[in-house]
Amino acid sequence: MPLKIKDLISIKDLDRDELRLILDTAESFKEVGARDIKKVPTLRGKTVVNLFFEPSTRTRTSFELAAKRLSADLVNLAVNSSSVAKGETLLDTARNIEAMQADLMVVRHPCAGAPALLAKHMTSGIINAGDGAHEHPTQALLDLFTIRERKKTLEGLTVVIVGDILHSRVARSAIHALKMIGSTVRVVGPPTMIPREIMHWGVEVFYQYEMALKGADVIMILRLQLERQGRSLFPTIREYANLYGLTVRRLAMAKDDVLVMHPGPINRGVEISPEVADGLSSAILSQATNGVAVRMAVLYLLSGVIKNESVDPQRPAH
Amino acid sequence: MPLKIKDLISIKDLDRDELRLILDTAESFKEVGARDIKKVPTLRGKTVVNLFFEPSTRTRTSFELAAKRLSADLVNLAVNSSSVAKGETLLDTARNIEAMQADLMVVRHPCAGAPALLAKHMTSGIINAGDGAHEHPTQALLDLFTIRERKKTLEGLTVVIVGDILHSRVARSAIHALKMIGSTVRVVGPPTMIPREIMHWGVEVFYQYEMALKGADVIMILRLQLERQGRSLFPTIREYANLYGLTVRRLAMAKDDVLVMHPGPINRGVEISPEVADGLSSAILSQATNGVAVRMAVLYLLSGVIKNESVDPQRPAH
Amino acid sequence: MPLKIKDLISIKDLDRDELRLILDTAESFKEVGARDIKKVPTLRGKTVVNLFFEPSTRTRTSFELAAKRLSADLVNLAVNSSSVAKGETLLDTARNIEAMQADLMVVRHPCAGAPALLAKHMTSGIINAGDGAHEHPTQALLDLFTIRERKKTLEGLTVVIVGDILHSRVARSAIHALKMIGSTVRVVGPPTMIPREIMHWGVEVFYQYEMALKGADVIMILRLQLERQGRSLFPTIREYANLYGLTVRRLAMAKDDVLVMHPGPINRGVEISPEVADGLSSAILSQATNGVAVRMAVLYLLSGVIKNESVDPQRPAH
Numbered sequence: 027m028p029l030k031i032k033d034l035i036s037i038k039d040l041d042r043d044e045l046r047l048i049l050d051t052a053e054s055f056k057e058v059g060a061r062d063i064k065k066v067p068t069l070r071g072k073t074v075v076n077l078f079f080e081p082s083t084r085t086r087t088s089f090e091l092a093a094k095r096l097s098a099d100l101v102n103l104a105v106n107s108s109s110v111a112k113g114e115t116l117l118d119t120a121r122n123i124e125a126m127q128a129d130l131m132v133v134r135h136p137c138a139g140a141p142a143l144l145a146k147h148m149t150s151g152i153i154n155a156g157d158g159a160h161e162h163p164t165q166a167l168l169d170l171f172t173i174r175e176r177k178k179t180l181e182g183l184t185v186v187i188v189g190d191i192l193h194s195r196v197a198r199s200a201i202h203a204l205k206m207i208g209s210t211v212r213v214v215g216p217p218t219m220i221p222r223e224i225m226h227w228g229v230e231v232f233y234q235y236e237m238a239l240k241g242a243d244v245i246m247i248l249r250l251q252l253e254r255q256g257r258s259l260f261p262t263i264r265e266y267a268n269l270y271g272l273t274v275r276r277l278a279m280a281k282d283d284v285l286v287m288h289p290g291p292i293n294r295g296v297e298i299s300p301e302v303a304d305g306l307s308s309a310i311l312s313q314a315t316n317g318v319a320v321r322m323a324v325l326y327l328l329s330g331v332i333k334n335e336s337v338d339p340q341r342p343a344h
Numbered sequence: 345m346p347l348k349i350k351d352l353i354s355i356k357d358l359d360r361d362e363l364r365l366i367l368d369t370a371e372s373f374k375e376v377g378a379r380d381i382k383k384v385p386t387l388r389g390k391t392v393v394n395l396f397f398e399p400s401t402r403t404r405t406s407f408e409l410a411a412k413r414l415s416a417d418l419v420n421l422a423v424n425s426s427s428v429a430k431g432e433t434l435l436d437t438a439r440n441i442e443a444m445q446a447d448l449m450v451v452r453h454p455c456a457g458a459p460a461l462l463a464k465h466m467t468s469g470i471i472n473a474g475d476g477a478h479e480h481p482t483q484a485l486l487d488l489f490t491i492r493e494r495k496k497t498l499e500g501l502t503v504v505i506v507g508d509i510l511h512s513r514v515a516r517s518a519i520h521a522l523k524m525i526g527s528t529v530r531v532v533g534p535p536t537m538i539p540r541e542i543m544h545w546g547v548e549v550f551y552q553y554e555m556a557l558k559g560a561d562v563i564m565i566l567r568l569q570l571e572r573q574g575r576s577l578f579p580t581i582r583e584y585a586n587l588y589g590l591t592v593r594r595l596a597m598a599k600d601d602v603l604v605m606h607p608g609p610i611n612r613g614v615e616i617s618p619e620v621a622d623g624l625s626s627a628i629l630s631q632a633t634n635g636v637a638v639r640m641a642v643l644y645l646l647s648g649v650i651k652n653e654s655v656d657p658q659r660p661a662h
Numbered sequence: 663m664p665l666k667i668k669d670l671i672s673i674k675d676l677d678r679d680e681l682r683l684i685l686d687t688a689e690s691f692k693e694v695g696a697r698d699i700k701k702v703p704t705l706r707g708k709t710v711v712n713l714f715f716e717p718s719t720r721t722r723t724s725f726e727l728a729a730k731r732l733s734a735d736l737v738n739l740a741v742n743s744s745s746v747a748k749g750e751t752l753l754d755t756a757r758n759i760e761a762m763q764a765d766l767m768v769v770r771h772p773c774a775g776a777p778a779l780l781a782k783h784m785t786s787g788i789i790n791a792g793d794g795a796h797e798h799p800t801q802a803l804l805d806l807f808t809i810r811e812r813k814k815t816l817e818g819l820t821v822v823i824v825g826d827i828l829h830s831r832v833a834r835s836a837i838h839a840l841k842m843i844g845s846t847v848r849v850v851g852p853p854t855m856i857p858r859e860i861m862h863w864g865v866e867v868f869y870q871y872e873m874a875l876k877g878a879d880v881i882m883i884l885r886l887q888l889e890r891q892g893r894s895l896f897p898t899i900r901e902y903a904n905l906y907g908l909t910v911r912r913l914a915m916a917k918d919d920v921l922v923m924h925p926g927p928i929n930r931g932v933e934i935s936p937e938v939a940d941g942l943s944s945a946i947l948s949q950a951t952n953g954v955a956v957r958m959a960v961l962y963l964l965s966g967v968i969k970n971e972s973v974d975p976q977r978p979a980h
Contacts, residue, residue: 059763061707062707063706063707063708064707064708064709064735064763065706065707065735070381070383071379071380071381071382071383071413072381072382073382073409073412075405083739083741083755084758087711087737087739087759087762088762090737091709091735091737091762091763094709094735094737095707095735099382099383099409099412099413101405101408101409101412103401103405105401113570113609113610113611114608114609114610114611115612118608118609118610118612119401119609121629122402122608122609122629122632123405123632124629125629125630125632125633126405126406126409126632126633126635126636127377127382127409127633127636252749290750290754290758291749291750291754291755291758292749292750292754293749293750294751294754311757311758311761312761314758314759314761314762315761315762315763317762318762318763388699388701389697389698389699389700389701389731390699390700391700391727391730393723417700417701417727417730417731419723419726419727419730421719421723423719431888431927431928431929432926432927432928432929433930436926436927436928436930437719437927439947440720440926440927440947440950441723441950442947443947443948443950443951444723444724444727444950444951444953444954445695445700445727445951445954
């Protein structure tokens with residue numbers, strides 16, 4: 027059974043069965059990573075292009091390894107979005123790559139909606155690898171995979187998401203996914219970092235960390251983006267760390283078997299203390315491992331619906 | 345039959361038969377791109393190095409995909425030419441890579457003549473991927489391929505090249521190729537963008553776009569390099585667009601079945617209107633598709649004449 | 663027989679037998695580079711990551727080609743060390759990559775000790791590709807390989823190392839290796855470029871080039887790093903060239919069959935004259951050729967001791 031979608035732009039593109047299909051497929055691909063020869067011929071002769079309009083190391087590398095372990099040909103394209111502004115449109119850039127017979131394009135872009143625009147206009151499959159503050163669906167999928175692996179279930183859990191909900195594509199994707207699967211979601215952070223429309227998301231809102239942690243099965247910490255948010259959204263990093271840093275003391279307020287997650291890169295001593303990051307509750311490195319498996323699953327499943335009829339869209343059919 | 349040349353520096357390196365050989369070979373490689381598994385083992389174990397002294401995404405990617413679909417090992421080297429200036433000479437950089445047993449090196453350089461210098465001093469095959477305002481031979485080959493595919497012939501056609509002829513390596517290579525194959529070439533652009541030596545090139549020169557278009561089979565539009573030419577060679581971009589932008593109205597002055605080409609990236613609303621770029625006459629995306637096939641052909645044909653005897657030029661023969 | 667070590671951080675990690683094992687293994691891999699198909703399936707399905715915190719073209723490319731010719735999957739990660747400083751620690755960056763199941767990580771870092779830190783905390787094999795002014799062990803190995811290939815022995819030779827000994831990781835690694843193997847090592851350079859602790863290294867120190875060259879079998883020239891040392895350590899580059907440039911006249915003071923080596927990139931007319939660089943004594947390009955073979959040997963031998971049991975260090979064993 028392939029996915030019925032051509033692209034993965036938002037978690038909302040998936041229904042519950044498709045979400046489970048991706049997780050189940052990722053499970054079998056995780057075994058590939060455990061082998062002595064971590065490679066399968068599944069996507070041999072397919073072309074996957076990493077088209078990144080924002081710098082990234084970990085997500086780009088995760089997709090690159092996923093593609094290579096499936097034996098696909100992978101090309102990295104790091105496009106400086108300021109230079110793009112000078113001339114060619116986003117769509118022309120992508121169409122040009124598509125014309126070189128890219129089967130799948132993994133797109134990261136600073137503007138929300140960019141991958142959706144490409145998906146609408148192209149036959150290549152588009153995978154959203156993060157678009158502005160909109161979504162980062164493969165992150166949510168790997169988070170769910172990791173929770174399911176540890177908790178043996180996804181239902182009936184209480185998941186606390188901590189930090190800058192307002193600007194976080196990771197939070198948006200995770201909330202959609204957790205709601206779909208039947209978890210209770212709590213968000214907590216400084217009032218300046220909680221979006222106004224939060225009341226429509228079906229989540230519980232807290233402003234005090236300790237309150238939110240009571241009975242939590244999973245704590246998903248968001249990265250504090252020091253480079254941009256330090257100034258305006260709260261007084262000092264130190265104050266943020268005091269109020270919203272996960273310490274051993276705070277961790278004890280959650281359930282005994284609570285799982286601590288973070289999409290990385292982590293700021294030790296800010297949103298998470300070193301003891302917690304390296305402690306037994308932490309699943310942070312498992313997330314990295316599982317990210318490759320989940321992306322292998324997404325590449326594999328989306329490649330099943332690639333329309334192979336169009337070699338060259340402008341070539342006359344003679 | 346392999347090519348008799350070791351390098352592809354200029355279209356002038358080729359005779360008519362060799363040019364046709366490349367196009368015919370590219371045709372069979374284009375079929376590879378149409379397959380479900382877009383990969384052949386032809387160049388397995390060969391090393392191709394993209395040595396780019398100028399930024400590039402599309403040409404670099406096109407060569408990368410060509411090499412990978414032939415199963416060659418490809419290495420990208422983006423060298424900042426200012427940092428090169430500090431120490432090592434161009435020839436030392438290239439010799440070092442050659443010593444690592446690079447079979448073919450794809451070279452882009454801001455200075456005309458750089459690839460020719462390398463070709464003269466090295467046993468590795470050198471492919472010119474654009475050198476200053478000199479030549480860009482694989483662009484001309486993919487243009488010819490595209491024209492032949494659509495027009496079913498290369499002879500007796502009237503081809504109009506529009507824009508900055510003076511600074512364009514694309515124009516130089518295209519003119520050589522089109523003349524060799526027996527087409528009539530017209531150039532048109534602002535007088536400041538037409539080189540003085542044009543009278544020796546065997547082309548017809550126009551300064552008024554509408555006049556040049558009469559009876560045209562093909563219109564090859566050159567990219568207006570906004571980042572450098574906007575200031576001095578004509579008053580404003582708007583004026584350039586008024587005089588030399590290909591609009592639907594102007595397009596109607598050419599033959600009904602005229603083909604519109606552009607090497608990309610395109611400036612919509614400057615040298616080409618969106619309606620024309622996306623219209624039925626446009627072969628712009630076909631050019632991108634054909635570029636990979638033509639570069640596969642060039643890599644394949646040049647690899648046939650690689651001298652395999654020299655493993656290590658400095659090693660004593662004992 | 664595999665190596666008994668997990669990592670290659672320093673030449674001091676190796677004993678004499680292991681050093682010879684690497685050289686002997688490299689010899690057989692050098693033959694792979696001489697074949698028409700320069701590729702063996704030895705490391706198929708293994709993941710090698712080039713993790714470079716300093717710019718590099720030649721070392722990075724040499725490892726990339728070595729990995730690809732062994733059929734490993736190679737990922738390049740160029741990390742700007744200033745951006746790293748903003749958040750994530752070095753160890754967290756590397757652990758994240760390790761969690762993606764990297765078998766071997768090739769690490770270059772501006773700080774001495776960085777690769778050793780990673781080696782201590784991770785199960786992935788770490789190869790030091792240059793750390794500050796500390797060591798660059800694969801450079802020393804390829805130097806020894808080249809000397810042995812030309813001189814048919816490594817014992818009883820007199821090797822002169824010229825230049826900035828103080829800041830050179832190349833010199834440190836070479837001295838350790840040459841001493842281990844039983845060569846006599848002389849160092850020569852401006853007094854400001856000779857470290858104070860040199861008396862403990864078991865080498866002969868000269869300040870006058872001509873004196874050092876008498877009876878030399880090998881001259882190893884260090885690169886003068888124009889970009890940083892030109893100012894403070896000696897008056898002018900011209901003066902350096904006068905005193906420590908290897909000219910034809912100086913070359914004649916060494917043995918007739920002296921071998922001239924340089925890790926590259928060379929500054930022609932500064933530390934080496936063009937006549938010497940391109941002359942019959944020069945082994946500079948052989949070093950580049952041999953570098954790939956030696957790195958293939960190191961990747962191959964270290965991959966033998968990779969601990970395969972740990973798929974995901976944080977996954978519960980259920």
